[in-house]
Amino acid sequence: MSRSLILGACLSSLVLLAAAVSFVWTPYDYTALNIPDKLQPPNAQHWFGTDHFGRDMFSMIMVGARTSIAVALVAVGIGMALGVPLGLTAAARKGSALDELIMRGNDLVFAFPSLVIAILITAVFGAGAINAIIAIGIFNIPVFARITRGAALSLWEREFILAARVSGKGAARISAEHILPNVANLLIVQGTIQFSLGILAEAGLSYVGLGAQPPTPSWGRMLADAQTMVSFAPHLALIPGLAIIVTVLGLNLLGDGLRDWLDPRIRVART
């Protein structure tokens, strides 16, 4: 196992742990306002300090991790659930009208700058976590469709697939039983990358006020709220900023590490 895999796994699981623990325990109630205690720098009672309403930043970061992870995870889920079958179908029917339709549809979605369309979707249908999930999820579909199709195409030329066809299996069954398991590692790696992009997109949307609405904490909104206070309470911006960095860095390192680790060719070369 590479060092980047270990570091990535550590950072990612730290964030996941914080999010998981926040369901049962946070140091303080993250919605409880305590205005006399506002803008405290990090100290023994409030490890990450307090925000402009006197809410405990540590609790907010924990619950914010939950928001970010939930949005990004479901968005990646949408992308995989729709993108992978589309990619498998396109590969199985290579060159057909259906293949063309799927891939050109992908191009269409790709052609739009994703964050701008996400802003459009949330502006039209209203701001909120659900719409943010949908907006980010839609742009994950073509990513997974393409990766799946590309990998599947080369698999379709292989002898073991030929053998399966000769033995009478249909395209759908071959896709599910032989193609999918062989592209799974690619999908996992891409999944972690998309996951980190999803975290960034969620932060971006909530920064402009289109993500999860208050009082649900969100890292992006914490950053936006901190903007005018950076000069006298830098922890307000630094802490959510660091949280985003740690998460995205962790997931990227994890993705890199997983790719090397899961790739059979590299593994063979190493041993």
Added chain:
Amino acid sequence: MTKQTFRSFASVLAVSASLFGTQVFAKSDITIALQLEPPHLDPTSAAAQAIDSVVYTNIFEGLTRFMGDGSVVPGLAEGWEISDDGKVYTFKLHDGVTFHDGTTMDAEDVKFSLDRARSEDSANAQKALFAGIENIEVVDPLTVKVTLSEPNGNFLFNLAWGDAVIVAPESIEGIKTNPVGTGAFTFGEWVQGDSITLNRNPEYWGDRPALETATFKFISDPTAAFAAMMAEDIDVFDNFPAPENLPQFEADPRFQVLVGSTEGETILSTNNKMPPFDDIQVRQALAHAIDRQAIIDGAMFGYGTPIGTHFAPHNPAYVDLTGNSAYDPQKAAKMLADAGYADGFETTLHLPPPSYARRGGEIVAAQLAEVGITANIVNVEWAQWLESVFKGKDFGLTIVSHTEPMDIGIYARPDYYFQYDSTDFQALMDTLNSTTDPEERTRLLGEAQRLIADDYVNGYLFQLAKLGVAKAGVRGLWENAPTAAIDLTQISWSE
């Protein structure tokens, strides 16, 4: 260095110092930042405060005018006589006043302006100001006689509004983009989205202002406002959007901070027609669930005065009714239970962009949650707010600051967006409007304040503070805002 070169070097230094010096001492230009850009520049056909900020007393003048302390003094009218029955006002106009296009300002222009404002198809945003006028008569070029249908003790106050300024029929066509008035400053240039420039009017009838040019810049983003001020790109910020930054300006000798009051009653507006808010018990519970001081401290960093009714605390007729809706969450929860909402209920809380609303809304939502009311926050832009809340009345709760002076009369309009329909209050307003006796008016205003407080029409939060930031050398700025205005004629540099 030889003596020769030293001497020439010294003289260069001296010259550049004197050049620099004259520049500093004769500083006659100023850059003023506003949060919002005016939609156009006609104060007589729109309610937008930003228009008045730019043009009031600078470009356009009325018969009377507001001073920074809220008093009403003569403007274009040098004096007036009021008949014994209080119905006929005879205004004597200043002689030799010309509009910026060279045409003279006389009684005909006054009649034209007031008739235009009160006409059937008038686009004036405050038509009620002129409602009592029965007839306007030109006696001679410098005398106008205005006859009212009922005595109106507020008439001179009404004429001081930006909506009542004197315009000319010759230049009315292009007033929205090329305003022509009688004021001490003429319209220069408007770079859309960026700035408006005004220049000193050399023909001005009154005292010559110290400033030669003034530039209004539009900066709504609080972060950009802070950066622009710190970089000294602007000299004055009329109403600074981020109260949290004021201590930094106060600590910095380069700046002065002017904390005053505005006419802005910041309220938790309640849709009185939408269940469960049609039940007075629910509205009362709402009022008791709110901790005003926490909102002022949390959203405005301590700037603002708690109010218990829709009236400005600096007004002599103000009655402090904050005790009527004191913070008492237990009582609020009990009242909700009595009203049949023991488990609370769910509603929406629409929040426009200013920080008093966005931050105040988060605090209000948290306070309502304490008594079991779930207020779902919906952040909206101003355009959306006007469309869905103000016009569409599709809201449960919203937070907004009503910045018009003396606007308690909006409670007499059942179709106004919070839809308070009380015949008692409407009758009271009718009586008030036909009363001229100052003491009786004060008593009636007090009664009106009590009535809307006892009916818990809205949650009354606080009077919005005016948070001006300026460079230390600027003199003559208004501390308070009796109306939206930046009176350039009084502004000068002290250095």
